[in-house]
Amino acid sequence: MRIGVDLGGTKIEAVAIAGGGQEHARRRVQTPRGDYDGTLAAVVDLVSRIEQEIGGRGTVGVGIPGAVSPATQLIKNANSTWLIGRPLADDLARLLDRPVRLANDANCFALSEATDGAAAGADVVFGVILGTGTGAGVVVRGKVLTGANAIAGEWGHNPLPAPRDDERPGPLCYCGRHGCVETFLSGPGLVRDYDTHVGLKGSRYDAREIAACAVADEPRALAALERYEERLARALATVVNILDPDVIVLGGGLSNIDRLYESVPRLWTPHVFSDRVDTKLVRARHGDSSGVRGAAWLWDPS
Ligand SMILES: [Zn+2]
Numbered sequence: 001m002r003i004g005v006d007l008g009g010t011k012i013e014a015v016a017i018a019g020g021g022q023e024h025a026r027r028r029v030q031t032p033r034g035d036y037d038g039t040l041a042a043v044v045d046l047v048s049r050i051e052q053e054i055g056g057r058g059t060v061g062v063g064i065p066g067a068v069s070p071a072t073q074l075i076k077n078a079n080s081t082w083l084i085g086r087p088l089a090d091d092l093a094r095l096l097d098r099p100v101r102l103a104n105d106a107n108c109f110a111l112s113e114a115t116d117g118a119a120a121g122a123d124v125v126f127g128v129i130l131g132t133g134t135g136a137g138v139v140v141r142g143k144v145l146t147g148a149n150a151i152a153g154e155w156g157h158n159p160l161p162a163p164r165d166d167e168r169p170g171p172l173c174y175c176g177r178h179g180c181v182e183t184f185l186s187g188p189g190l191v192r193d194y195d196t197h198v199g200l201k202g203s204r205y206d207a208r209e210i211a212a213c214a215v216a217d218e219p220r221a222l223a224a225l226e227r228y229e230e231r232l233a234r235a236l237a238t239v240v241n242i243l244d245p246d247v248i249v250l251g252g253g254l255s256n257i258d259r260l261y262e263s264v265p266r267l268w269t270p271h272v273f274s275d276r277v278d279t280k281l282v283r284a285r286h287g288d289s290s291g292v293r294g295a296a297w298l299w300d301p302s
Pocket residue numbers: 156157173174175176177180182
């Protein structure tokens with residue numbers, strides 16, 4: 001049995017899945033925010049309760065909102081800042097008395113969808129989470145591509161490609177740069193764009209409401225969604241030019257906008273260096289469960 005743990009900023013979730021992908025147990029607890037030892041204890045307790053429930057021992061993979069530095073083996077780039085600089089993999093391995101595999105949560109999402117989700121069987125998969133941020137991961141022939149700096153797939157902090165005059169320099173990003181893809185394509189990015197064009201100070205609607213209004217043909221929301229689609233197409237076209245994936249899978253709250261799957265492939269074609277684009281754009285099959293399922297699949301499905 002494979003146990004996957006999704007170590008999020010607000011909750012920690014764990015599942016046990018069998019070789020065919022069936023779930024045998026699932027539990028979640030609140031994340032002890034700011035408390036590293038408490039976080040370790042919560043993960044160990046979840047794994048132990050899952051193992052009591054399934055009546056056996058499993059492999060353990062953990063998805064984290066950050067990365068393991070290849071140089072130091074310590075956690076970096078985590079928005080759960082109490083994990084940064086900590087030897088999380090070693091500490092969990094010691095406490096759980098077995099090797100533990102860690103991966104970025106967006107990489108786990110991509111692995112889940114590539115293993116038995118919307119991109120099952122595809123050679124090269126780019127998985128994107130369009131939510132509060134714009135994380136992404138790359139899976140090649142069933143394996144997560146980590147990269148020399150453990151940042152493969154981190155397109156969210158590239159500049160928005162081919163910016164128009166009114167997109168330069170673009171909004172300030174928390175990473176210190178201006179005009180990052182994330183500042184346009186995250187949920188808060190869509191809200192900011194809508195508010196700016198409508199002249200609102202302080203958002204009245206969230207991303208889901210703007211999308212719903214757009215689908216109902218409310219003109220200002222529709223215009224915001226059309227700008228969003230065109231920007232997503234430009235941003236994904238650069239991914240196609242570099243990685244040329246067979247399938248791009250979208251997850252996160254904004255992936256529920258149905259029209260993206262028709263509009264974005266139409267809009268990305270002029271930006272891709274090819275006479276035709278056969279890359280498929282699909283919605284995640286496992287939804288919010290993909291992070292925790294992908295963590296379990298860090299131990300090979302074969
Ligand atoms: Zn940024």
